[in-house]
Amino acid sequence: MLYEYMNLLESIGLDLLFAAIFFFIGMAIKDVLKQGNVPPFGRKVVWLVLFLGCTGFITKGLIQLIWEGTGLS
Template sequence: MLEENYELVESIMLYGGLSCLFVLMSIAVHDVLKKNDVPIIGRVVAYGVLGMGAVGFLAKGIIELFWLSAGV
């Protein structure tokens, strides 16, 4: 296997693993909020923070993609 293929597989596994972690974190947060009967504003804040983390992760990937395609 070429070195380029190793980097591609490593990148795919990294992003896939981090995406799975975000899904597992959201499931865990949902379970904790549901069991503790948290008010709606608390749920909105908790999901908002988790969502902003995911959006930041996606933005980083998109910015990195543009930079790599531009040769930076």
């Protein structure tokens, strides 16, 4: 029975791994910005870039789900 859901479990595990990686990257960036006394504009730029990276990754996943659901890939 577990073998039938192996692809689903693998996909969920990989998504959780990437979410954890993004979280730890965010925490590391927050620490570096705090210790480096970065001005507010620089902080906003850094967080914007990180947010856009996460958004792109999530968008890619949604597009992949939609394409797989409609049979395009």
